Amino acid sequence: MKIALIAHDRKKDNLIQFVIAYHAILAQHELYATGTTGQRVIDETGLSVTRFRSGPLGGDQQIGAMIANNDMDMIIFFRDPLTAQPHEPDVSALIRLCDVYQIPLATNMGTAEVLLKGLQKGYIDWRLIEGRRN
Numbered sequence: 001m002k003i004a005l006i007a008h009d010r011k012k013d014n015l016i017q018f019v020i021a022y023h024a025i026l027a028q029h030e031l032y033a034t035g036t037t038g039q040r041v042i043d044e045t046g047l048s049v050t051r052f053r054s055g056p057l058g059g060d061q062q063i064g065a066m067i068a069n070n071d072m073d074m075i076i077f078f079r080d081p082l083t084a085q086p087h088e089p090d091v092s093a094l095i096r097l098c099d100v101y102q103i104p105l106a107t108n109m110g111t112a113e114v115l116l117k118g119l120q121k122g123y124i125d126w127r128l129i130e131g132r133r134n
């Protein structure tokens, strides 16, 4: 499965903790990330990640384009609900596309844990049935 990892600045430490905790599961999948988040995941967890632009520079939109192309299976996006983001429209657009295409989306660690456990149990295998590749 293709999984996107994204975190706003004040949530990046949380995301790194999460990725370390679920390293064994995440390592079995194809990981993507916005620029700064992805660099931290690479540096601090050793996982292989395809990085896009930084969020404010279009990274959320690049991941959104993958969703629109049926080429992304899950989004883990630790949003900061207490800080205004200059690219808020991009953030909203990404979340909207998850809803348009029924893509599992976690915006906090509590949901992300459930999603990864569900992924491991095969609850997201319907993505494969609907003509997806790997």
Ligand SMILES: O=C(CO)COP(=O)(O)O
Pocket: 006, 007, 008, 009, 033, 034, 035, 036, 037, 038, 053, 054, 055, 056, 059, 060, 091
């Ligand atoms: O801003 C972001 C998501 O909206 C994240 O971007 P970075 O990973 O580049 O910080």
